[in-house]
Every structure is written in structure tokens, then in C-alpha cells.
Amino acid sequence: MNALVATNRNFKLAARLLGLDSKLEKSLLIPFREIKVECTIPKDDGTLASFVGFRVQHDNARGPMKGGIRYHPEVEHDEVNALAQLMTWKTAVANIPYGGAKGGIGCDPRDLSISELERLTRVFTQKIHDLIGIHADVPAPDMGTGPQTMAWMLDEYSKFHGYSPAVVTGKPIDLGGSLGRDAATGRGVLFATEALLNEHGKAISGKKIGFGNVGSWAARLIHEKGGKIVAVSDITGAIKNSKGIDIPRLLNHVKENKGVKGFEGADSLGPESILVEDCDILIPAALGGIINRENANEIKAKFIIEAANHPTDPEADEILSKKGVIILPDIYANSGGVTVSYFEWVQNIQGFLWDEEKVNNELKTYMTKAFKDVKKMCQVHNCDLRMGAFTLGVNRVARATVMRGWEA
Numbered sequence: 001m002n003a004l005v006a007t008n009r010n011f012k013l014a015a016r017l018l019g020l021d022s023k024l025e026k027s028l029l030i031p032f033r034e035i036k037v038e039c040t041i042p043k044d045d046g047t048l049a050s051f052v053g054f055r056v057q058h059d060n061a062r063g064p065m066k067g068g069i070r071y072h073p074e075v076e077h078d079e080v081n082a083l084a085q086l087m088t089w090k091t092a093v094a095n096i097p098y099g100g101a102k103g104g105i106g107c108d109p110r111d112l113s114i115s116e117l118e119r120l121t122r123v124f125t126q127k128i129h130d131l132i133g134i135h136a137d138v139p140a141p142d143m144g145t146g147p148q149t150m151a152w153m154l155d156e157y158s159k160f161h162g163y164s165p166a167v168v169t170g171k172p173i174d175l176g177g178s179l180g181r182d183a184a185t186g187r188g189v190l191f192a193t194e195a196l197l198n199e200h201g202k203a204i205s206g207k208k209i210g211f212g213n214v215g216s217w218a219a220r221l222i223h224e225k226g227g228k229i230v231a232v233s234d235i236t237g238a239i240k241n242s243k244g245i246d247i248p249r250l251l252n253h254v255k256e257n258k259g260v261k262g263f264e265g266a267d268s269l270g271p272e273s274i275l276v277e278d279c280d281i282l283i284p285a286a287l288g289g290i291i292n293r294e295n296a297n298e299i300k301a302k303f304i305i306e307a308a309n310h311p312t313d314p315e316a317d318e319i320l321s322k323k324g325v326i327i328l329p330d331i332y333a334n335s336g337g338v339t340v341s342y343f344e345w346v347q348n349i350q351g352f353l354w355d356e357e358k359v360n361n362e363l364k365t366y367m368t369k370a371f372k373d374v375k376k377m378c379q380v381h382n383c384d385l386r387m388g389a390f391t392l393g394v395n396r397v398a399r400a401t402v403m404r405g406w407e408a
């Protein structure tokens with residue numbers, strides 16, 4: 001199912017549970033601004049190449065718009081729109097003073113040299129610099145981008161507006177990045193998983209965990225807590241060891257070989273079959289829509305923790321719910337990244353650096369509070385965790401929208 005159709009469907013279900021009137025519903029759904037730009041750069045061989053870049057600014061009722069920039073061949077209009085909308089509900093679930101946005105460029109970063117990536121990022125920033133800003137829209141990394149991308153964006157933006165470290169988050173520490181931001185999404189996934197398991201009287205230790213892609217930080221932290229990671233995949237392939245993968249060794253292998261393929265401590269398996277591996281907890285952590293009606297019936301995990309954005313199609317949601325699988329939704333489960341981005345922005349504005357312990361402790365406080373808030377909405381509306389998170393986020397944004405007199 002198209003990402004935007006799926007996201008709108010979840011929003012409308014939540015709006016119905018909340019009893020929102022149709023005018024308010026419409027004003028919450030329509031994006032504030034959609035930007036599409038052509039980015040043409042000289043390649044290293046002297047030829048020209050053109051790429052389409054997007055920034056969708058979905059909503060700013062609760063504060064500056066916030067969300068990552070993705071470099072991936074599948075980046076397109078509807079998906080960026082869906083991801084921007086999810087950011088609006090996510091920042092509200094986390095209860096941080098932001099709205100939602102998302103951006104991206106349709107390109108394969110693995111096919112571009114470092115200098116080509118730098119030129120592309122600078123051209124993209126030149127085209128959107130007057131529409132982003134510390135109190136307007138604050139980008140961050142997402143798939144295919146990272147601290148270096150944010151450093152180029154910061155530098156290019158600063159040429160127009162003066163040195164402005166708070167205009168992006170997820171920066172290198174030397175340019176005002178926050179300690180703990182690189183691990184934050186994975187650490188948040190750990191805290192979210194612990195909160196859920198705790199409610200079911202279980203602990204992470206000894207659980208068999210199947211990983212979709214990445215989540216290397218989540219893998220490392222869950223491994224340190226005694227979780228047994230039985231399968232992992234990325235774009236290079238998928239591997240499995242039912243006795244448990246040696247995660248520190250795997251991380252070294254990935255560093256040297258740019259992927260999990262060829263790791264000696266595990267068997268290789270087909271990329272599709274990783275999702276249906278025998279495990280207690282499945283953590284998809286890459287692309288959207290990978291859990292769908294084609295594979296939902298085969299999934300053996302009892303818990304799914306959505307580290308990726310919109311990995312589960314609404315049709316799969318229904319199938320999994322009937323099977324009794326509990327899904328911790330993206331807009332709560334992966335909110336650790338944007339929460340520490342908020343801490344980074346606060347530190348930049350204050351001109352004061354927090355130590356890593358403070359960052360991690362604050363993150364735990366936010367994740368624990370958000371879990372309780374989501375659970376409360378599940379009780380009030382007698383709904384699952386996805387609708388608990390959606391009603392929580394949508395209700396907070398709806399209240400701000402009405403108070404600002406924007407619903408008409």
C-alpha cells in the first residue's frame with residue numbers, strides 16, 4: 001500500500017476515535033508546504049547529473065517543523081509526505097515543542113563519491129535555505145545521511161544567514177552536535193522495548209531477536225542487556241545464527257566490509273526470510289512497507305518494535321492483530337532520535353553542552369513518560385498501541401491548532 005494512503009488511513013481512524021470535526025481533520029491532514037527542487041551537480045568526471053529533492057513541511061502548530069533528510073533511490077513525493085506527517089504525530093507523542101517535516105533526495109548515495117555528495121547537499125541547501133531555520137524547520141539525518149551531511153548543510157546555510165549551529169541536528173560533536181545523538185534512536189528503541197516487555201512481565205535478557213536492517217546501535221545496546229540477536233540484515237544481505245550473533249564482532253565486520261555479507265559467525269539467508277525467522281521480537285529498522293499482507297501471516301515474532309518509519313502496512317496490522325502480535329508503533333518506538341535532536345537544539349540555543357549521562361537519563365525519562373501516555377490513550381479509546389500513539393499525537397496537535405485559531 002502507498003505510504004501516504006496508509007498514513008492517512010491511520011490518521012483518519014485516530015480522528016474518528018477522537019471525534020474531530022471534519023474541518024479540523026482536513027486542516028490537520030493537509031501539509032503546510034511542499035517543496036520540490038531540481039539539484040544539478042557536476043560529477044567527478046565532468047558530466048552533469050540531476051536529482052530531485054523534496055522537503056515537506058507538514059505542521060507547525062506546536063513549534064518549528066522537525067525531521068530528517070533521506071538519500072535513497074526510492075525517495076518520492078508521497079513517501080516524503082507520509083514521513084513528514086508521521087513526524088508531526090511523533091514529536092507530539094514525545095511531547096517536544098516541534099511540528100513535523102521530512103525531506104530527501106532521490107539518489108543512491110553508494111553511487112556517489114564524497115565530493116559529489118558534498119556538492120549535492122550544498123546545492124539542495126542553497127535551494128531550501130530561506131525556508132528552513134532555527135525557529136522554522138530544523139533538518140536532521142535519516143537513511144543515507146549522517147553527521148557529515150549535516151555539517152555541509154550547516155556550513156552552506158551559515159553562508160546565507162551567519163553561523164547557525166541549531167539549524168540542523170545530528171551534527172558532528174565538534175560543530176555543536178549532542179553527545180549521545182548517534183546512539184539515540186537505538187537507545188530509545190531499547191527503552192521502548194523494555195517498557196513494553198516490563199508491562200508483559202518479561203525482560204530483554206535471553207529473548208531471541210530478529211533484526212531487519214541497521215539498528216546497529218539498537219543491536220549493540222540490546223546485546224549488552226543480554227538479548228540474543230539471532231538474525232540481522234542490510235542491503236548487502238541477511239545472516240542468521242540461532243545460538244546468537246556475536247554483535248561486537250559483527251559491527252567490526254560491517255565497518256571493514258560495508259555490510260553484513262560474508263560474516264563468518266553466521267549462515268546467510270534470503271533477505272525476505274529474515275522477517276519470518278523464529279524469534280520473540282522483530283525490529284524492522286530500514287525501509288517502509290516491508291511487513292505487508294504477503295508476509296504478515298508467516299511472522300513468528302510475538303512483539304514487533306518499529307525502529308523504521310511505517311514498516312507495517314495497515315493490512316498487515318489487521319492480520320497481526322488477529323494473531324495476537326503486539327506492535328510498538330514507529331511514532332513512539334523510534335522517537336528517541338528526534339528527542340535527542342531536541343536536546344541538541346536546546347544545547348545550541350543555550351550555548352551549553354550536556355554530558356552524555358544527562359542526555360541518556362533525560363531520554364529515558366521522555367521515553368518512559370510517552371509510553372505511559374500512549375497506554376492511557378489505549379485505555380480511554382479501547383484501542384491498540386498504534387491507535388493509542390496516534391490519538392495521543394493527533395489530539396495534542398489538534399488542541400494547539402484550535403487554540404491558535406487555525407481550524408477554520
Ligand SMILES: NC(=O)C1=CN([C@@H]2O[C@H](COP(=O)(O)OP(=O)(O)OC[C@H]3O[C@@H](n4cnc5c(N)ncnc54)[C@H](O)[C@@H]3O)[C@@H](O)[C@H]2O)C=CC1
Nearest residue numbers: 141142143144185213214234235285286307308309334337
Ligand atoms: N537516523 C535516525 O535518527 C532515525 C531513523 N529512523 C528510521 O530508521 C530507519 C533506518 O534509518 P537510519 O538508521 O538512519 O539509516 P542508515 O542509512 O544508517 O541505515 C539504513 C540501513 O538500511 C539498509 N537498506 C537500505 N536499503 C535497503 C534495501 N533495499 N533492502 C535492505 N536494506 C536496505 C542499509 O543497508 C542500512 O543498513 C529508517 O526508516 C529511518 O526513517 C527513525 C527515527 C530516527
Ligand SMILES: O=C(O)CCC(=O)C(=O)O
Nearest residue numbers: 067068140142337338341
Ligand atoms: O532527529 C530528527 O530531527 C528527525 C529524525 C527522523 O527523521 C525521524 O524520527 O524519523
